[in-house]
Amino acid sequence: MFNVLPLPAFDDNYIWMLTNADYSGMVVVDPGDAEVVIKAVNETNTPLIAILLTHHHGDHTGGVKQLVELYSVPVYGPQSSPFKGISHPLKDSDKITLLGEIMTVKEVPGHTLDHICYFKSTETPQLFCGDTLFLAGCGRLFEGTAEQMLKNMDYFKTLPHETSIYCTHEYSLANLAFASAVEPNNLDISTTIKRCKQLRAQNIPTLPSSISQELMVNPFMRSQEETVQEAARSYIKSSVNNELDAFTAIREWKNNF
Numbered sequence: 001m002f003n004v005l006p007l008p009a010f011d012d013n014y015i016w017m018l019t020n021a022d023y024s025g026m027v028v029v030d031p032g033d034a035e036v037v038i039k040a041v042n043e044t045n046t047p048l049i050a051i052l053l054t055h056h057h058g059d060h061t062g063g064v065k066q067l068v069e070l071y072s073v074p075v076y077g078p079q080s081s082p083f084k085g086i087s088h089p090l091k092d093s094d095k096i097t098l099l100g101e102i103m104t105v106k107e108v109p110g111h112t113l114d115h116i117c118y119f120k121s122t123e124t125p126q127l128f129c130g131d132t133l134f135l136a137g138c139g140r141l142f143e144g145t146a147e148q149m150l151k152n153m154d155y156f157k158t159l160p161h162e163t164s165i166y167c168t169h170e171y172s173l174a175n176l177a178f179a180s181a182v183e184p185n186n187l188d189i190s191t192t193i194k195r196c197k198q199l200r201a202q203n204i205p206t207l208p209s210s211i212s213q214e215l216m217v218n219p220f221m222r223s224q225e226e227t228v229q230e231a232a233r234s235y236i237k238s239s240v241n242n243e244l245d246a247f248t249a250i251r252e253w254k255n256n257f
Contacts, residue, residue, distance in 0.1 A: 001123045002101060004166060006205050007040055009033040012170040013059055014205065016128060020099040025049035027098050029118075029128050030168050034063030038070070050098055053077030053086065054130025055115040060168065061085065078107070081114040090116060108132045110149035111139030125163035126208075127156075134167045135209040136192070137175030138220040140255065146248040153221050153247075161212035172196050172206035178257045179219050182231045182250060188216040223247040 007015040009032055016029040017040055027050045031037050041048050048071045053061055055078065064075055064085045076096060079089035090096070092107040096118075103118040110132060117129040131139040132152055141149060176193045183189060192213070196206040214221045222228050223246040232249035233240045240246045 002099065002120065002126055004126065004164075004208070005040075006207070007036045009036045010059060014166075014168055014170065014207065015063075016166050016168070018099060019046060020101065023099040025099065027052060028067075029166070030054055030060035030130060031063040031067060032059040032061065034066035034070075037063060037067055041071075047071070048073055051075045052098075052118060052128065053081070053083065054117060054128070054132075054168070055112040056081045056083035057112065057131070060130065078114040078116045083114075092116075103128075106155060108152040108155070110141055110144035110152055113143045115139075115144075119159065119163075121160075125160045126166065127159065127163050127211075128166045129156075130168050132167075133165060133214065133218075133221075134169065134175055135165070135172040135196075135206055135214070136179045136189070136218045137171055137254070138218075138251070141251060146251055147244055149220070149251070150223065150244055150247045153223070156211060157215070157221065159211050161210070161215070163211045164208040165210060165214065166208050170200075170205060170207070172209075173200060176217065178254050179217055181257065182219040182253075183222075183225075183227050186217065186227070188213075192217050219250050220247065223250065 002018040005017045009015050015031050018027040026046045028037050029052045061083050074088050075086050076088045077086035079091050090105045094105040101120050103120045106117050108115050108117050120126045179189050199206050219228050223243045229240045229246040232246040235253045236249045
């Protein structure tokens with residue numbers, strides 16, 4: 001399996017650094033800041049061998065040009081991306097092998113239309129999902145639709161419950177505060193808030209999360225639950241006829257929370 005370390009960047013980004021004890025080199029996911037990666041390469045004396053991108057936003061791609069100029073590495077990313085620095089474009093169901101591990105590409109439009117994630121299924125499953133799925137949250141819909149994002153959540157529900165989730169922002173406490181507003185009687189949420197506060201007090205990341213945790217605390221993974229649908233009805237002061245109605249309502253609520 002990948003050994004995964006967070007490289008903090010900007011105010012709340014994580015650039016994920018992937019290594020494997022049996023292979024030389026590192027892979028980084030969404031390097032918005034080149035200097036953070038360069039420092040890691042120098043301090044660990046581990047060569048950079050590839051870059052993975054999930055989508056085109058600058059806080060995920062801003063360091064690519066400098067890193068490619070320095071290290072001449074391949075850049076994997078979505079084939080539909082407006083970002084022009086991708087050397088190895090990927091589409092849904094493509095597979096890539098890096099550091100001895102096979103990852104499957106899944107197109108997950110919503111936050112952006114070009115968004116993809118990378119899933120490694122062997123041993124301990126690992127998901128690198130950019131700004132699509134967060135601990136207790138999902139990405140803001142800048143380009144896509146609520147229907148697209150709900151389909152993404154349905155896909156994530158099919159993954160093994162033990163899958164580790166590596167998203168790219170430390171949004172957990174803010175997301176959990178919203179989740180608590182949606183489901184104030186959900187004890188899993190209150191327990192997770194306590195744990196995450198303890199971690200952040202020590203400047204420790206709250207990530208990775210897991211699919212099993214998200215099924216218990218994430219309102220966007222729980223839009224089929226009556227408690228979430230009732231909260232959605234209360235927010236929009238109107239009927240909620242299906243899961244998409246509930247998801248759409250709570251995504252709008254989160255925008256204004």
